[in-house]
Amino acid sequence: MKALVYHGPGNKSWDDVPDPTIQDPTDAIVKVETTTICGTDLHSSRATCPR
Incomplete structure (x- = not known):
């Protein structure tokens, strides 16, 4: 898959x-559909x- 990497x-x-995978029983894969950025970011x- 493609990802924007900093x-x-x-x-x-x-x-x-790589595509995300479940490694531990407590893991979750979350699909983010919308996001935004704060000016301080x-x-x-x-x-x-x-500093």
Whole structure:
């Protein structure tokens, strides 16, 4: 399957990743259909996060 993978500031790509699998009886696979991003999340994407 394809996933948007964050590789570091300014470096993200659609990569092939393995399909999720159940490994333990308490595991769950969740399908995310909608998401959003907070403005503060952009700091890690742009490497402007204050230390």
